[in-house]
Amino acid sequence: MQTEPILEARDLTKHFVAGGAMSRQTVKAVQNVSIKLFPGKVTAVVGESGSGKSTVVRMLARLIEPTSGQMFFKQHNVLEDKGRRTLLSYRGQVQIIFQDPFSSLNPVHRVGYVLQRPLRIHHIANQKRQIQQRVHDLLQQVSLIPAADYAVKYPHQLSGGQRQRVAIARALAVEPKVILADEPVSMLDVSIRLGILNLMAKLRDEQRIAFLYVTHDIASARYFADELLVMYAGHAVEGGDTESLLQDPLHPYTQLLISAVPDPARGLRTAEIKIKGEIPSLTAVGDGCPFADRCPHVLPKCREAMPPATVLPGKRWVRCYLFDGK
Amino acid sequence: MAHISTSDSAQSPDAALKPLLTVRDLSVEYRTKSGRVRAVDHVSFDINAGEVFGLAGESGCGKSTIAHAITRLLKPPAYTEGGDIRFQGRNVLELKDDALRAFRWEHVAIVFQSAMNALNPILTIGDQIVDVIRAHTGMSTRQARARALELLQVVGIDAKRIDSYPHQLSGGMRQRTVIATALALNPELIVMDEPTTALDVVVQKQIIDELQQLKKQFGFSILFITHDLSLLVEISDRIGIMYAGELVEIATARQLFKNPRHPYTQRLMNSFPSIHGAKQEMLGIPGSPPDLIHPPTGCRFHPRCSKVIAGVCREIHPQLIPLDATHAAACHLVNEGLHDAN
Structure with missing residues (x-):
């Protein structure tokens, strides 16, 4: 029953240039991320700090311009519209909610x-x-x-x-069609987070607003989101229906992320995944899979090129050579 | 003023076990321009040797203030207004100068949330650990450096990072460095105030796993403070729940998870969506934590509670009532046996 996406991004990439003239470096914040938002649906982007999830939001909100990639609002290529007028009309339809309500409201x-x-x-x-x-x-x-x-x-x-x-x-x-919510509850006390998520769920259902929910809290993404996109070091590595993805994560990084979530309901520590290493520096990300150095199933080709997305049944997809050609 | 009785029945199941730390009727106030804020109000608990005791609650509930009071780090306008803190039988609140210096690092070490602020930015991490060791022992710089290397390896930091x-x-890695420093003098108790809150879940998991290994190896106790109840239930032996400056429930982690008795604990438990099991609608808790300058009358949770008893909860302040040897809750419903009927 899903119709056309209201907002769609294809292969969004954002590189920042950091450092001075002598130490110029390119920070590859987001690489080839595609995402679709549908009316009355919540898509969550989950990932750790530095995974590029906030940069994706900023590009979708047109606060920053992507280095490359395309964005379509109601099938209309919005990146071709440059004027202030068209930007204003875009912002009249796509709104953003920031993490910190203490600094996003003018105190005076x-x-x-x-x-x-x-x-x-x-x-x-x-x-x-x-x-x-x-x-x-x-x-x-x-x-x-x-x-x-x-x-x-x-x-x-x-x-x-x-x-x-x-x-x-x-x-x-402004009666928006899309709301981009960047960690909207992570600065709030735990007892009131659900109240905010429930409010947004109500708006999704009653006003058919399309939500992008960016979070590091996978449990809240499960609670609120219909679809999930997992990001790691600037890449979208896996996506699909929230329930199916969480019950059966395919990408080794997604598996690691889910195993790390504290969850007393899970009972005594089951199926431990040994965690090695840390997220790579975004200036040092090569052409291969960014998770290769930490991955227990790493193959030689993982270090050479980022695997293409393998599309699987149930609206699932994953970018990992373990599933390539299956 | 509010009062919670010191219920010994809420303590360790093993009576023969002598507590490492006992806190009795601890009260701490912040003397602010707009009035006195009682951040901690008559709180009592014990921590046994080798135990992880968790304290949970929302911002402003007083849990960090307790950590500061135990380690004698309260600064004006915060003052300990009453109560007693004993560590291995010694009165912590009366420790002076040298005895206090020895108490801090040698017996009790502290790990705070923000590792960036805990470390001196202009010293290498090796030098900082060496400083702590040398200030408390007669070790030479060389010996202390060797020990620092050992400690860094213990917490999983590569030896070549010592001069970083x-x-x-x-x-x-910064938080691991702080933990290494805390371990330097083999303390009996490590107070950890939101040690992993600023970290990503994967890193949090790594550090918690390492911490449990270290605990097994060295046998220290931990006072673990966090707002993340699901993390706390996983790692603690016993847990105290704080609300508006008071301890409202204390129990083993298992009891608290399986059978929370205070409505606040129940609602708090129900504020954490799970990634497993059936998906259900959750409500969180309506309203906000109270203003402690003018705390609510009677039970401080009553304005947010859905089980208020007319004529009781708004008027009478509930005491901590023992339910069994390890479980106590401060709620009138528990007292009247009405709890399960709701």
Whole structure:
């Protein structure tokens, strides 16, 4: 029943140049990552620090330009549109929520003002009364009730969870089709994280918003996401339906990642995977699979070229030579 | 003011075992401009030799303040307002100068969350370990360096890294260096305050596995503090749950996982989605942790609790009530036997 993707990225690559004239280095932050977002679905990108997941979000939000690759919004190639106008209209449809609600809200403005800004900038409402009504609607949608009380508060008068709700309301103000959520709950207290995830799930279901959920917390990705994309050192190594992927991870890195998640329900430590080494430096990533040096199943060809994606039944795919040609 | 009785029945199942550390009725206050904040309120627990005791709770519940109080690292505006901390029978709160210096490193070592801040950026990691060893023993620099090398290898750092500066190491290696330093003088207790929170799960797993190996090898006890209850249940022998400055439940890790009795513990347990088993809707906990300048009356959890008893929970502060030899909870439902009916 899945229709066309609302937002699709093909082979997104981002290289940053670091260092001075004498020590120029290329940081290969993201390499050939493809991703599709569908209305009313959540796609999670999971990975450790430095895996490139936030860079993917920034490219999709058009905060940074990809080095290469293509992006399609409703089948329209958006990277060809350069002007401020088209960028504004893109941002009116694709919104972003950041990790830290303590720094993403301007401390000198009241909540009401924060929510009015996008309404005015995107000409969603112009009359004073209309704007006020819309601000109250937004606050109610994110369960900040009574809305009139919250509208006059400053960010410092709110808890972390309430601030993140304001950030979500701000994203909703423009009635977006896509929300990119970059670690939206990782700075919040554990007891209120689920409240935020449940709120986003409600928006997904009721407003058919497509979500990209970026996280290092696989358990929360399982809870919230329909599909999963696993990133390692700038590469997307495995993807597919969340449940199927987590119950039967194929890529050796995915297996390692899942085995490392603390989980008392799993019972006493089963099937230990011995972990070797650390994530490679992104300036030193070669042409091969970035996991090769740590992989227990490494083959000679793994160090030469990144394996192509092998497509498997059940919307699964994996980039690993162990499955190539199967 | 709130009060929790010191319930000895909530302590070790083995009465013959003498606790390494006993904390009784510990209270700590922050004296701020806007009022006194009681960050730790009449908290009591024991840590036995060779045991991992876990303390869990959300930000601001007082768990880190306890770590600082035990290691005597509280700085104004934080003051210990009452209670007693004994380590091998000695009164920790009265230790002075040399005795305190010896207590810290030789008997109790500390590992904090941010390894970057714990290490001096302008000294090599080898020099920092040598410093600690030389300050506490009569070892020569050469002997101490040999010991530092040994310690780095014990925590899985390549010997050739000894002359590296902290910024040349990854976060995981820095945290391993801090653990190596903590082990330097063979302490009986290592206090670890969110030691792996800043690390990725894979690195966290590596460090936790190594830590358990080291514990087996050296036999120290650990006070492990984290907000990550699922990690704590995996590694701890016993666990204390803190809420708004109070210890609200204490039990073995297994009891806590199988049969949490305090509604806060139950809801907290239910705030961690699992990657295994049936997928179910989870609710987290409504509301936010309270403001400790004006804590709620009665049970401090009552504004967020779904099982409030009319006329009781808002009015009367619950005491920690023993359920069996190793399990106690501070909840009126437990007292009235109403708990299971809900």
